[in-house]
Amino acid sequence: MFNSLRKKNADHALMAAFADGDRRAAQQLTEQLMPKIYAHAYYRLGNTSDAEDVTQEAFLKLWKVAPNWKQDKAEVSTWLYRVVSNLCKDRYRRTTLEGTASMQEPIDESTSPTSGLEEQYRQKALYTAMSVLPESQRLAVQLRHIDELTNPQIAEIMDLSIEAVESLTARGKRKLSKILQTQKSELGYNYG
Amino acid sequence: MVKNKRTPTEELSNFFEAAKSSSPIINPDLEARILRDADIVHNDLNSLQNRSWFNNFLDFLKNLGGVPSTVCFATSLMMGVYIGFYSPDWSEPVASLIYINSFEDINFTGSFLEMNELY
Numbered sequence: 001m002f003n004s005l006r007k008k009n010a011d012h013a014l015m016a017a018f019a020d021g022d023r024r025a026a027q028q029l030t031e032q033l034m035p036k037i038y039a040h041a042y043y044r045l046g047n048t049s050d051a052e053d054v055t056q057e058a059f060l061k062l063w064k065v066a067p068n069w070k071q072d073k074a075e076v077s078t079w080l081y082r083v084v085s086n087l088c089k090d091r092y093r094r095t096t097l098e099g100t101a102s103m104q105e106p107i108d109e110s111t112s113p114t115s116g117l118e119e120q121y122r123q124k125a126l127y128t129a130m131s132v133l134p135e136s137q138r139l140a141v142q143l144r145h146i147d148e149l150t151n152p153q154i155a156e157i158m159d160l161s162i163e164a165v166e167s168l169t170a171r172g173k174r175k176l177s178k179i180l181q182t183q184k185s186e187l188g189y190n191y192g
Numbered sequence: 193m194v195k196n197k198r199t200p201t202e203e204l205s206n207f208f209e210a211a212k213s214s215s216p217i218i219n220p221d222l223e224a225r226i227l228r229d230a231d232i233v234h235n236d237l238n239s240l241q242n243r244s245w246f247n248n249f250l251d252f253l254k255n256l257g258g259v260p261s262t263v264c265f266a267t268s269l270m271m272g273v274y275i276g277f278y279s280p281d282w283s284e285p286v287a288s289l290i291y292i293n294s295f296e297d298i299n300f301t302g303s304f305l306e307m308n309e310l311y
Contacts (some may be wrong), residue, residue, distance in 0.1 A: 038218055060233070
């Protein structure tokens with residue numbers, strides 16, 4: 001808790017520094033937050049070019065809001081997740097309508113050298129299963145279990161109560177378990 | 193054969209761990225693009241801060257409604273200042289305009305312009 005408070009203050013300080021004309025603050029914020037935001041966008045949208053566009057757009061909004069950034073506002077990362085989440089929602093709606101939503105595989109395997117293939121199977125199975133979930137459940141599960149945000153943060157991002165987030169996550173996980181159980185036999189491998 | 197006795201929750205957390213362990217490759221150009229945007233926003237902010245008071249005043253006038261509104265605003269401002277400082281006695285000129293010889297002719301204590309007598 002103390003660490004998160006310290007991080008929040010550090011991010012606020014970086015925002016203030018950026019507004020005062022410090023270019024390094026922008027670089028530091030980008031280095032800290034961009035990988036997480038990009039990963040979130042990528043797993044929501046399923047392709048690199050859309051994820052890049054959405055990440056860039058979210059950061060552009062962040063730079064523009066910097067001069068009016070208030071200390072009592074949310075954490076910078078929470079704010080960014082919220083923006084990117086809304087942008088993904090818009091983009092996803094569009095791509096679904098165009099029928100082009102398909103997951104590419106530009107995964108960094110250097111992070112999982114030992115069991116790369118199995119991990120990839122698991123990952124693919126998970127995202128296929130998640131794509132079946134309703135939008136709100138999918139977002140809640142992703143933010144909680146993949147992006148590792150806390151329930152209060154997710155509540156802020158999704159504009160819901162903490163109880164609603166807990167309920168969404170629990171229902172999402174139950175549904176995911178069921179879907180993955182059926183996939184388990186269909187795919188013919190044991191991922192347990 | 194050993195039976196898999198993992199609970200569904202444990203199995204699910206394996207999937208989440210798999211998702212977390214491999215992150216998507218980030219195009220190195222993306223960071224450059226984001227920082228380029230930051231520079232553009234910076235320059236815009238700086239140019240806004242460096243604007244002279246005269247430019248800000250011109251913007252204010254533009255927001256006021258352009259030349260006609262500005263002229264009217266300036267005229268009423270000058271009139272206000274003039275009246276405020278010199279408090280001119282305009283009762284006679286105004287009275288001549290509305291065909292009354294003197295304001296003293298009007299009986300403010302009686303019926304209003306004798307209109308009550310009409311009813």
